[in-house]
Amino acid sequence: GWDYILADGASKRVYTSHGNQINIISTTGDSIGFVPTQGVHGIALVKALGKGYISAGRSNTIDIFDLKTFQVLAKIPVGQNPDAIFYDDFSKKIITCNGRSKDATVFDPFTEKVVATVPLNDKPETAVSDGKGKIFINGEGTSTVIVIDATTWKEITRYKIDGGESPSGLDIDRKTNRLFIGCGDTKTMVIMDASNGKTVGTAPIGGTDGVVFDPGLKMAYASNGEGTISAVREVSADKFEFVENITTEPSARTIGIDLVTHHLYLPAAKTEPNPAGGRPRQIPGSFHIIEVGK
Structure with a gap:
């Protein structure tokens, strides 16, 4: 099985979820390597740290790996069944959308600490940032967009x-x-x-x-x-x-x-x-x- 795929044009790499690993290939089609994990959903990158971050749905963790060696460096517990994951360039935090616990985990990649858990009371699918301090999350169950403040990590509003x-x-x-x-x-x-x-x-x-x-x-x-x-x-x-x-x-x-x-x-x-x-x-x-x- 698979879920999300991340294309990084700057490094000419593609990172794709693939069961219990992510496959890393070059944009020429050559295999570069893989990272073992448990039930991968998505991948995020923080190039300033030289690290990648995997939402591992079966282990309920963010798995951190080295972008050069592809070695797993740490596993950080988050919510239940983390699905989508992305790096918000405004807050410099990583956010996971946790399907089973119906919340979002906010993780600081520079300190490697979870700094907030945002209750959503809905199954979150995907999240994006406006780059100015707001996070938008799809609520699948109620067909809403949940708006989160990327400074206080509190809900601002919901749009049906x-x-x-x-x-x-x-x-x-x-x-x-x-x-x-x-x-x-x-x-x-x-x-x-x-x-x-x-x-x-x-x-x-x-x-x-x-x-x-x-x-x-x-x-x-x-x-x-x-x-x-x-x-x-x-x-x-x-x-x-x-x-x-x-x-x-x-x-x-x-x-x-x-x-x-x-x-x-x-x-x-x-x-x-x-x-x-x-x-x-x-x-x-x-x-x-x-x-x-x-």
């Missing part, structure tokens, strides 16, 4: 999502202060004004689990498990247009973006029907990364 349900993927255009919210159940991308929670646009997408925004191209992309990427252009702060569905592969439901090359990366695997029902079963040895670009 108008136009979509069960949000998962999330990204932000910091210049226009617009949130791009992927709502898989209703197959809609909702574009929200982050200052007041108002919906300023919607676009048709698929059964998405990931959303990224390219500030250079003014394009938002939603990765859909059916095997497409829905591309939505931000014409202005209040005008958005659906561009196209880019063909990928069924199962390619999460996405990472290289902001240097503007290429997209999606984990995928070949699958077959599961005799027990439910999700299709992965064919062993078929896990791979799809690269999309012009």
